[in-house]
Amino acid sequence: MRKLLNILWNSFKMSLGELKNNKLRSGLSLIGVAFGIFCIISVLTTVNSLEYKIQSDIAALGTNTIYIDKWQYGAGDDGDYPWWKFVNRPDPKFRDVKLVKQRSTLAENVAFFIEDNADLKYKNQEVKNSSIYGVSEEFNQIQTIDLIQGRYFTETEFNNGNPVVVMGYENARLLFGSANSAVGKVVTFSNFKATVIGVIEKQGSSFGPGYNFDESIILPYHFYTKVYGTNQPFNQHYVMVKGRANVPSGALVDELEGVMRQIRRLSPKQEDNFALNDINFMTEAVSGFFGTVNIGGWAIAGLSLIVGAFGVANIMFVTVRERTSQIGLKKAIGAKSRTILLEFLLESAFLCIIGGFIGLLMVWGLAAILSTFLPFAIVISGKIILLAFSICVILGILSGIIPASIAARMNPVVAIRSK
Known part of the structure; x- marks a missing residue:
């Protein structure tokens, strides 16, 4: 163990000595390694962070949740089911919530959602084009709605x-100067007045599909219909169904298909006039997309690493030539070939690690x-x-294996006589 530590320490010192004695040559050679590591880590870090953000936004739509809508999310006009057929499908209705709850054995929570936009006013302050969400009673059982002030709606409300209304953080801040002072205030929108009873915790921007809670107000569904009515064909509205614990989403989709066909009174020969959108499929699609992006990042970084590997290999070839007499002396006093081989491999690995550390520093700066x-x-x-x-480490070993092998096979007598 002690001998191995001595080899490691000597290899590390030789690596630093090589950098110190040949700054320009070593520096230019390590640029390729540093840039390759910078490309790989920066791409992976950025893509992973963005994917985590989007997956979190998708997860916010509800875990194990199916969206019953007229639209198939992510579907285009592929000729098999053209866009105009989606348009002509009947819209989901509020009454579907009760019927689904009565007929489904796998659903835990069912809620209705509808959306509009309006300007919010409070005294001389105004927020333009705010999202107005009308929701039914179990919406907060499917969505996570954390309040920093006030409370959520009661059953009576x-x-x-x-x-x-329950108000988003940014709307509260813009209208009242502080989100903490919003509860109890009366706001006006679409010629109606409403009292703020709660403020939603700040959510931040969303890159994926989801709800813009920060710039919204949430209304009980029946209050929403008093303001906007029920016949709004161009507004987003759907039924959300959350499955019971440990119920596979596929099983829930299969059951809901039968339930909705009963509700819509479709004959066996009629095709579905509704869509069942599984959030899990969106998660898989995002993972597949970012997997492809990562492959592209690896391809770009791989070219830089190849350049860096040739640079490190060149350093090691020159180093072996410069230390020929030293290698011969070591072998003459008893150093084994495998020890010489290990020293040069470790030195090559340390050089690459130094280049990689520089690349990591560059990534940290870019991330900040x-x-x-x-x-x-x-x-x-981590x-x-x-x-x-x-x-x-792998790149260093691959770059140094040929020069190290040459050094390990040297004849000590010939090596000592060389200049």
Whole structure:
């Protein structure tokens, strides 16, 4: 063990000595390694951070949740089911919530959602084009709605359609100067007045599909219908169904297909006039897309790493030639070939690790800069750092294996006589 530690220490000192004695040559050679690690880690870190943000936004739509809508999310006009057929499908209705709950054995929560836009006013303050969400009673059982002030709707407020709203953080801040002072205030929108009873915790920007809670107000569904009525064919509205614990989403989709066909009174020969959108499929689609992006990042970084590997190999060839007499002396006093081989392999690996460390520093700097501009944090995970270290070690060994083998096979007598 002690001998191995001595070899490691000597290899590390020789690596530093090579950098010190041949700054320009070593520096130019390590640029390729540093840039390759920078490309790999920066791409992986940025893509992983963005994917995490989008997956979090998708997860916010509800875990194990099916959206019953007239539209198939992500579907286009592929000729098999053209766009105009989607348009002509009947819209989901509020009454579907009760019918689904009665007929489904796998559903835990069912809610209705409808959306509009309006300007919010409070005294001399105004927020333009705010999202107005009308929801039924179990909406907060499917969506996570954390309040920093006030409370959520009561059953009585849902049933009676009382003029009360839960407001998003940004709307509250813009209208009242502080989100903490919003509760109890009366706001006006679409010629109706309503009292703010709660403020939603700040959510941040969303890159994926989801709800813009920060710039919205939530209304009980029956109050929403008093303001806007029920016949709004161009507004987004759907039924949300959350499955019971441990119920596979596929089983829930199969059951809901039968339930909705009963509700719509479709004959066996009629095709579905509704869509069942599984959030899990959206998650898989996002993962597949970012997997492709990662492959592209690896391809770009691989070219830089190849250049860096040739540079490190060149350093090691020159180093072996410069230390020929030293190698011969070591072998003459008893150093084994495998020891010489290990020393040069470790030296090559240390050089790549130094280049990789420089690349990591560059990534950290880039992450700090981008995090101040982007609406999501760029985080370098421990797995990615470990990956970078592993790449450097492997690259160093591959780059140094031929020069190290040449050094290990040298005849000590010939090597000592060389100049």
